[in-house]
Amino acid sequence: MVSLAGSTAVVTGGGGGIGGATSRLFAAAGATVVVNDIDVDLAQATVADIEADGGTAVAVVGDIREAVTIEELHSTSTEVAGGAVDVLINNVGDYRPNGLFTETDEDQWAAQYEIQLHHVFRCTRTFLPAMRERGRGAIINVSTVEAFRGIPYNSTYSAFNAGVSAFTRSLAVEVGRDGIRVNCIAPDMADTLQTPGDRMLRGRDPQLIRSWIPLGRWGQPIDYAKVMLFLASELSSFMTGNTLMVDGGTMAAGGWYGRADGRGWTNLPNRA
Numbered sequence: 001m002v003s004l005a006g007s008t009a010v011v012t013g014g015g016g017g018i019g020g021a022t023s024r025l026f027a028a029a030g031a032t033v034v035v036n037d038i039d040v041d042l043a044q045a046t047v048a049d050i051e052a053d054g055g056t057a058v059a060v061v062g063d064i065r066e067a068v069t070i071e072e073l074h075s076t077s078t079e080v081a082g083g084a085v086d087v088l089i090n091n092v093g094d095y096r097p098n099g100l101f102t103e104t105d106e107d108q109w110a111a112q113y114e115i116q117l118h119h120v121f122r123c124t125r126t127f128l129p130a131m132r133e134r135g136r137g138a139i140i141n142v143s144t145v146e147a148f149r150g151i152p153y154n155s156t157y158s159a160f161n162a163g164v165s166a167f168t169r170s171l172a173v174e175v176g177r178d179g180i181r182v183n184c185i186a187p188d189m190a191d192t193l194q195t196p197g198d199r200m201l202r203g204r205d206p207q208l209i210r211s212w213i214p215l216g217r218w219g220q221p222i223d224y225a226k227v228m229l230f231l232a233s234e235l236s237s238f239m240t241g242n243t244l245m246v247d248g249g250t251m252a253a254g255g256w257y258g259r260a261d262g263r264g265w266t267n268l269p270n271r272a
Contacts (some may be wrong), residue, residue, distance in 0.1 A: 002233045005030030008081035009232065010073065012064045012123060013092035015042030017192035018142070021221030022089060022228050027055030029229060031087070034077045036060045036069070064092050065114045067122065074126045084130035087232045090120045090141045093161070095195060101155040109156050116160035120167065128175070136179040138232045141168050145188040145247050149255075161186075165243040172241030181240040183231045188247035191218035211258040214249030 009026045013019040015037030027033045027050040035057055037043035043059040050057040060076050062069030077085050094115040098104050120141055131137030146154060147161035165184050172182035189212075191197035197218045201209075210216040227246050230236055245251045256265045 001029060002229055002235060003030050004086075004229075004232065007031045007086035008034065008077065009087035009089065010034045010036070010077050010085050010127070011089045011091055012036045012073075012119070013038075014089075015039055015046045015059075017194055018187065018190060018221045018224045019089075019091040020046050021225040022091065023057065024050060024053075024055075025222065025225040025229055026087070026232070027057055028053065029233075032080055033057040034060060034073065034080055034085070036062065036064060036073050038063050064119045064123070070119070070122050070126050073123075077127075078130070084134045084137065085127060086136075087138045087140065088123065088127045088131075089228060089232075090123050090139070090164075092119060093142055093144070095144075095157065097153045098156060099153050104156065112156040112160050116157065117163045117167075120164055124167075124171070128180070131180050132175065132178045137181075139171070139180065139182045140228050140231050141165075141182070141184040143168075143184050143186045143243055145186045145245055145251050147186060147243075148245075148251065168243060169241045176240055181231075181236070183236070183239060183241070184243040185224060185227050185231070185246050186243050186251075187219065187224050188245070188250045189213050189219050190221070190224065192221055208260065211260055212250075214253050214258075217248065219246065219248055 004026060009031045011019050011023045011033060014023040014035035020042065023033045023035050023046050033050065035043050035046050040061045043061050047057040047059045058076060058080055060073045062072060064070065098108055124139060141164050143161045143164040146158045147165055151158050168182050168184040175182065209218065224246050227244055259266055
């Protein structure tokens with residue numbers, strides 16, 4: 001087991017889905033976890049689970065898009081850590097198709113900016129100075145594979161998530177000499193509260209999953225949490241500026257699907 005004993009980790013959106021699994025896993029590894037979530041029930045349930053397992057966690061309930069929430073998260077985390085936190089995980093994001101770009105408007109673009117990218121800037125700017133002063137820290141952002149390939153009806157979603165990965169690369173170069181590592185994960189095919197597997201199937205044969213995803217299954221929240229634990233730990237001590245695809249192989253497949261009859265591959269999924 002990777003040990004984060006004695007460290008403090010902040011997880012935005014840390015109550016459910018990938019964030020909830022990450023909060024629980026980091027606590028199991030010995031970290032004190034500060035769980036931010038907009039949903040009070042999810043946040044409290046995650047803290048209760050961690051405490052029941054002998055871990056330590058504190059909830060900060062609030063919308064991470066709001067500056068007041070970030071201020072409360074920072075002050076609570078600083079108090080818990082006794083100074084700079086060791087790990088900041090900017091996990092919050094939101095996947096909802098916007099439709100054809102020409103049918104979207106500036107209010108929708110602004111909303112996408114706030115939920116995908118702006119809070120990453122704000123949180124990082126708030127927590128980074130203390131990390132620099134102390135001379136160490138790890139920042140982990142969450143993007144998506146859709147930042148690296150075309151996705152119809154989601155142009156702004158893709159663009160702002162590409163910004164998350166670009167921000168990760170550039171910030172990593174900027175703060176590397178301060179002892180701070182900045183990395184990112186790009187999930188796909190995650191069976192979570194926001195994107196449940198049943199909704200993705202939409203009544204289709206579950207056996208098709210083996211055609212769509214090279215590893216043959218949906219990703220579970222713990223799959224993504226494990227990679228973030230790796231990025232937060234000394235196991236990745238010489239890694240920074242990376243976005244790791246955590247996708248079951250969908251990016252590697254490049255749009256190719258295993259035929260349902262097992263006879264080769266197709267790039268025409270209606271004939272899989």
